[in-house]
Amino acid sequence: MTTTPLKAENIVDLGIELLKQEVVTPSVFWTVGESEFTKAKNDTVTIKIPAYTSASKRVMRSGTAITAKNFEERKVDVKIDTHLFHRTDMTSEELTLDITDFGEQILKPQVEAVTRGLDDECVDTITGATYTNNVNWNYSNPLQSVLRARGWLNRAHVPKSGRTLLVGPGIEENLLESEILLDASMNGGSSAALREATIGRVRGFNVVVNENLPDDVAVALHDTAFALVTRAPKIPAGAPMGATTSDSGYALRWLQVFEDEMVSDQSLVDLFCGTAVVTDRGHWDGAKNRFVPAEDVDAVGESDMFVRAVMLGTGVEESA
Incomplete structure (x- = not known):
């Protein structure tokens, strides 16, 4: 044998x-x-x-020297x-x-x-992070909440590709009832569990449900927000x-x-x-309402900020 x-x-x-x-x-x-x-x-x-780093500029024919940046x-x-x-x-x-x-x-x-x-x-890690921007979830108008989160990511120059809206069960129900979701066809490389958890797309986000998140919590994140x-x-x-x-x-x-x-x-x-939470060094420009990444990371006024994700939920202190 x-x-x-x-x-x-x-x-x-x-x-x-x-x-x-x-x-x-x-x-x-x-x-x-x-x-x-x-x-x-x-x-x-x-x-x-x-x-x-940002580009420098000079007036042509001015004789101004071209300076280098580190x-x-x-x-x-x-x-x-x-x-x-x-x-x-x-x-x-x-x-x-x-x-x-x-x-x-x-x-x-x-x-x-x-x-x-x-x-x-x-x-x-997601629920324990300190977010730079927060949005109150509006159950009467969930699309407004999603657009607010999208706006904060845009103001932080977060890439539009690779965005996910991770939602708890209560917000999932609200989104499904609102009928604002579009069908999402996940690519073949995604895991079966992720495909099953993806309930659609809305305004550039793949919407993924996680039953371990609190009912009234969602996070709009880029795929480099957490490591x-x-x-x-x-x-x-x-x-x-x-x-x-x-x-x-x-x-x-x-x-x-x-x-x-x-x-x-x-x-x-x-x-x-x-x-780990992936932060970016910089400051928030109140006049322009934009995140400005730091060129000199040691400069006064620059700090580590978590702008690659936005917390959405009920009772959160919403960003102005």
């Missing part, structure tokens, strides 16, 4: 595919690949923000500070008599648990079976270890992760 062994690489590849298909909120974050963490100092990866790149640090995991123990009897499909019965629920944990981390990093922990030298993998900005580890005393196998799915 020929026995085909269970290959750790196949299991962990299945796991990463399950993770990619289950994510919703992490899919609208700026994900940083595993390779960026090589020799990362203090468990931190640095994301570079391109330098901002480029000053900025950075956003993302620290890996969270270990998300799910462990389950399987007895010899269960492995022999009960478990007929390891991927469906064991791995899938474990990956789903870790995915929900990753989603919770992202939601906590997410994941890393697969190393496989211990004493682990008899295990593998790691990373793809599309996500990383995952799977281990199976035998426990002598309990005569059972432990299956562990886990990852390290960290999130």
